[in-house]
Amino acid sequence: MRAVICKAFGPLEDLVVEAKELGEPGPGEVRVAIEAAGVNFPDTLMVEGKYQVKPPLPFTPGTEIAGIVQSVGDGVTHLEVGMPVVGMVGVGAFAEESVVSAARLMRRPASMDPVTAAGFSMTYGTSMHALKQRAQLLPGETLLVLGASGGVGLAAVEIGKAMGATVIAAASSAEKLEVARAAGADHLINYATESLRDRVKELTADKGVDVVYDPVGGDFLEQAVRVTAWEGRVLVVGFAAGTIPRIPANLLLLKGCALVGVFFGTFAARNRQANKDNFSQLFTWFEEGKLKPLISRTLDLADTVEALQLLAARSAIGKIVLTTGRALS
Template sequence: MKAVLCKALGPAQNLVLEDVASPVPKKNEILLDVQAAGVNFPDTLIIEGKYQFQPPLPFSPGGEAAGVVSAVGEKAGNLKVGDRVMALTGWGSFAEQVAVPAYNVLPIPAQMDFTTAAAFGMTYGTSMHALSQRGQLKAGETLLVLGASGGVGLAAVEIGKAMGARVIAAASSPEKLAVAKAAGADELINYSEASLKDEIKRLTGGNGADVIYDPVGGDLFDQAVRGIAWNGRLLVVGFASGRIPELPVNLALLKGAAVLGVFWGAFAQRQPADNAANFQQLFAWFAEGKLKPLVSQTFPLAEAGAAIEMLGQRKAVGKLVVTMA
């Protein structure tokens, strides 16, 4: 099979496309014929050795995939050859085949195509866990989404609206904000032109945002935490800005606020029943037309490195997907 390989830690330009042996699934795994694979921010980190875990070299990046089950281990549950599924792989998805533990595999709804499915699992799974289990977002509350035109940001906008919140989308350009507006955002903040902290206060009548969804970190975190409401919840999703911020904890004290970490991958493994319930709701909202994953660009397998580079430079809107066709 063909696979994109990281043979030495470094930039995406160093990735190579090679023929390698197909993986052999273990007893608790399925072998997936990959049709499409989502590109996510962890892909930009794992190839440079900057992520929470590091697979041994050489490895294929790509943390999520959609395709058809081609082989099933004897302890892989109810999955069977021919099933259309999406899978959380951690790495290995930028290849024609990948072996995946059965507990990280979900059937794809009949009305969902492979490209959409490859863009769905990680972003919507992360945002649903963030807003439901961690943020406990309630109908009528105000949700602020930073980086609102990216994959997880757009998912958070849509899920927030589906949960009945008033959603404020924040991004760095009018073009990105237009995408967030189309996804259902009620109010917009261009933080390249105005103070994020001041705009939060203006749009909330001085009360602040009840829940803040932050996949960006850096300076925006510093401003956002100062615009949080009494009993507010700030969700730490990631650090796309490149700087991990430090929190003056007196700000949490003064607002009775909570700063909550979001690590969906660990949640999915530790609380599989809760994760499955999340996806049951997500698939229902998808069927109702409330969730519309935006895939802005697809890349052939040979150009997976270019897709990772585009995402790392924060040039992507919505999701980028690598396809095998």
């Protein structure tokens, strides 16, 4: 089978596609024929050796898959051969097949095609955990989403609306903001051409926002903290801008607000039932038409480097998905 191989941490261009042998699943594992794999910003960091997790070398990158169960190891009861599945696998997604922990996979909703499914778990799982468990977002509150046209940003816009919030979407171009508007955003801010601080104050009548969702980092996080309402919650989701900001602690004191970290992978591993409940709600919203994942590009497994470069350059809108050439179910 084909698999993308990272032989040393470093430039994305050093990745290669090679033939790889794959064993049978052990206890608690399943072997999956991968139809499609989602591409996420943390994948670029992992290849470059900049992520919190550094897999043993060599490894196959990719965290998010949609596929069909081929074989099942001992002790696996919730999955069976031939079942369409979706989930986050840690590593190993950029391949035609993978042996993964069965606990990481869920039955795929019948109405969800493989390409859509491959771009669902990471973005919607992250944003649901962020807004439900970490921010405890309430109906009627105001949510500011930075980087609102990216995968997790768009998911946050849709989930925020589904939870009853007023959503302000912020992004760096009119094109990106139009995507956020189509996803349900109530208000738009182009932070490349207008002041984030002034526009939020205008839109909220100087009250500020109850929750900030920030997957961008850089200078915008401090600006967002400054427009947070009393007892607001600022969600630190990621650093796509490439720099980790420093926040003046006095801002948190004066606003009585909370700076809250969001690490979905660890949450999903440590709180499996809560994560399962989150996805039950997400799948229901999907089937009700409230969540409409945007897959902006679909590339072949051989084009993995190109896909990762698009994310690293922050030029992707929505999700990019790799396909393996397998017949899509």
